[in-house]
Amino acid sequence: MPLNLPDRLPAIELLKKENIFVIDSSRASSQDIRPLRIVILNLMPLKITTETDLVRLLSNTPLQVEVSFMKVKGHTSKNTPVEHMKAFYCDFELMKEEKFDGMIITGAPVEHLDYEEVNYWDEIKEIFDWARTHVTSTLYICWAAQAGLYHYYGVPKYKLDRKMFGVFKQYPLAPMLPIFRGFDDEFYMPHSRHTEIRREDVLRVPGLEVIAESPQSGVCMVMARGGREIYVTGHAEYSPYTLDTEYRRDLEKGLPIDMPVNYYCHNVPEEGPLVTWRAHGNLLFSNWLNYYVYQETPYDINSIR
Known part of the structure; x- marks a missing residue:
């Protein structure tokens, strides 16, 4: 089935070039199907890039998925055109009466701050609490994963001496969970962060389960509430050149940055990345959509509690 996206979203044309089947909301309205409603709270600075990365993975499913984008009122994006934000994003306060089958909350470039110092922390806490009663399953990524675990369960974060930067081998600790259906005994995931849990x-914490981890990059995935909350400290959604872009950006700025681990062919940046995480990234999102959203959400979306 196709992915149902807002009319004129830039990701539509980008993904059509990759032969991914997407339709806009006008065409989808003619199909008599109850689509899964997924809302994405995109806290990343390059919003169009993040939208495309996430939409690419959400499209790899036989389910029809309707995607909406949420933003926090307390933060103005400096790296995305105002016209794009107005056309495709809604403030949380305008969406808080709605219910969604699934939600994705992205990372944010605020790791250097204590949570309480983030200028939109109060609104993020409200959104976290809202998600528990208005969303069937929520996927928290990178900073959002750390922030959610801190808000709900008091799990602290710690600053790292050096940035956790590269592609690291992970091991499923509960391989029989549906989220790992089709996974191998080991898988790879990009990480790009200055803090850790x-x-x-x-x-x-009773009720929290570490379900994947790495000897190098530490805790990778945590599950709570039977899969209604899934926390991922890495970036399964990253496209092949995302780490390369970050690496070259920091080099140009003169920031202390090591070459991303296990990323470039023969560890030579000029040879480009060796992509080792894409298959499991697709599986992760497909399994989440199928087993933790579609299989668990009520047909009457207003019945979500």
């Missing part, structure tokens, strides 16, 4: 802090 620690296994011992997660395991102290």
